[in-house]
Amino acid sequence: MKRGFLQRLFLTTTAICSLCVAGDRARAQQTGETLEPYQMIRSLQYVQDTVVMGDHSAGEMQRFMLSSLDKRLRNINPKVFEDPRNVDAALIYAMSGGNPATLEFLVARDVGGNFDTRVGDVLRKYLAGRGLMVAKTLTAMVPEYQNQRIGPYLALVAGNVMVAKDSNEALRFYSAARLAAPGTIIEEAALRRSVAIAVEKGMPEQGIRFARQYARRFIHSPYASQFADLFVDLVVKHYGVISQEDVDGALEVMSDDRAQAIYLRIARQATIDGKTDLAREASLRAKQRGGDAQTPGSSVAKLYGGVANLSAGEIGKAAEVIEAVSDDQLSAQDRAIRAAAQRVAEEVMRPPSNVSLEQVSPDTVANQISAEKTSALPAHDATGTPAAAAAASASATPLDSEVKSFIDKGRSSLSAVDDLLKKDK
Template sequence: MTLRRVSISLLALASLVGLGNAAARANDMDTIQPFQMLRSLQFVQDTVVLGDHSAAEMQRFMLGTIDERLRSADQAIFDDPRNVDAALIYAMSGGNPATLEYLVARDINGNFDNRIADSLRKYLSGKGTLIAKSLGEISKEYRNTDLAPYLALVAGNVTITRDPADALKFYDWARLTAPGTIVEEAALRRSLAVAVDAKIVDKAGGYANRYARRYLYSPYASQFADLFVQLVVEHYDVIKQEDIEATLGYMDNDRRREVYLRIARKAAIAGRKDLTKMAADQARALSGTAEGADALANLYGSLANISTENVDDAMQAIMDIPAESLSPKDLALRRAAEAVAKEVLRKPEPPPESLTQANANTTDADAGAVAAAEDDAELQDPTAPPTPAAAPQPQPVSAEADAGNAAALDPAVRTFVDTGRSKLDAIDDLLKQESP
């Protein structure tokens, strides 16, 4: 069926359901086969993952309409295998699991394959691992049917924990038998997740490139971005800048800048200085006139220099960034960087037998008496809508304590502080060993 014909059938179906009295609608619905309605649902779902998010409401409408049609249908309608397949695909496409139970319970003619029905029953109830082996075998048996891509996708989902490599084979089959559909989008995205977790870097890079080329505007693309950032940061020794550009090249400048900023932040926290600098430079070059973009690139780029000989310049660059251009989490990261920088610049305490111990104690006491006034407001999700609140009163706390509070709320900041302190402890131990 061509795209135009599917569009026409979709509009006709909406008109039948939405117009006229209840009796007329019931009669009209009886003339539409479930497999015809399913084609309209598939068209809508494919449209959504290809970037038309306005079709999401129609998807919910179609799921409800098909559910009503399946439940009210005469059992004779399922003598047509296409309608049986439609009911099974509906269940695997976000439909009501109870409807499949209802149809199977009323199946007196044996139209439904009980093996598939039982497998889907367990899968939809969260017990998919129990049927991983049997569903995989069923999926291979149905490879030349309309059910093939859907069964392969489900088989991949339930096989991940037992055999990730086998799950990738099912996903490959799903996407190759349903190109340009929501099935391929889901299979690519889940393949990337499996490959990243299993550290199969070459395959992960291929999946990421294909996803960016085909489904960059899917509503699920944010999951892809998270996985891609993780892949780059964890495997930058294998993945080079040209590999990153090959995937990000399908994006517009705004999306590319956002991904580079996320790479720079995660890399800075992980202590990967080369990657941090590269990603920050790329984000800065793509910033254009975007407000705050340069500020974030400067922040993340300077974080990489905190533990180097250029710590003074790095800290000055960080402190020059206007606070209003940073989110609460990035402000906490800046305060944590300040605390780490102070530790880098702090002279190690001499051994107890040193004659300068008294003077060192005095100096430390004087330094400990100086506290920076910081805003101790609780960190909030930057995506949350602003809520009216009384202005917080500044409390005199040390930079280290403030960074500790931030770290308790933000795991990323906590990781940055802990990593910095572990390096500083090692430096202190080395210096103490070399002291006379």
């Protein structure tokens, strides 16, 4: 029903905007259909809010509305801005992804003083990438406009500017924006950017709270992939402070396929970072959300579950699980990690050579020590080391050399594994 309404709205707005932009006054007078900027901005807001709630088919309409508004604002009679609603519409257009040059154009033509010069100057600098220059003015302006149409937009802009200066202040502005415009594209952007601050500044408790809210309200947004990246970073970096219950609580409202995809990403990153407990739990949850169906997701879950169990003392069983996963169901990154895990398992399970066994046998060590003329040594050497210890140290030189060679070989193998993992980060 919503999609049908959007289609009718799209067709109606297209027809009306075509009249306005074409400038065919005679036809417009005959039909009596004209749109003020504030009327057009309402349609844009509705479309944008529909997009972040999950109707991606409205994305094309959003682009059309922005283009139509741009043309309309540039060709409209300046007297329409005597209505404050049209002034707000122009400012909201600029803060909603519109053309910054159009705001410059309108402010330059404003001989009647309809635009607040402070707001115009702040937005022009912000849209030009110089928001920090007007940070003080902007933050003082937010309370003044909090109950007006542009209030939530100014709060969002203030949050964006303050991120680089004061993360706590930025979060305060994002909260103000969310409270003033719930269920809108403003709340979606404010929540997503709040999660980003929590990740960057190490605020796990706040981050998981923001993530839970976002997952419940905007998981179908076209920007949800950015949220997923942030959520994975948040969980992997702060696992321990963030519990498995926190993770499950954030993802419980998602569909199984979406939740499984995020659990697998957590398992992959945790494996790379060496957090085996998290990798094991995330793999288990991915299997559970995938159900009994044999899907690529279930195969990946088995892979990371096996990799996580390598350090749990079940090397043989884990190696069998890893080996059983088909390469056809793995991405290039997963295949690289699988190869690295197999190399680790091979090194751990490789039996020692006969030469090494002979070197560390009791008889060999005893013979080496007894061959030395310990009675001819002084009671202590020059450094105060007891003679028996010095003799043992001297006789162990061949053994240490072989051990060092074995360790160097092991380090070489582990270095190769590390290189494989680094390529996939």
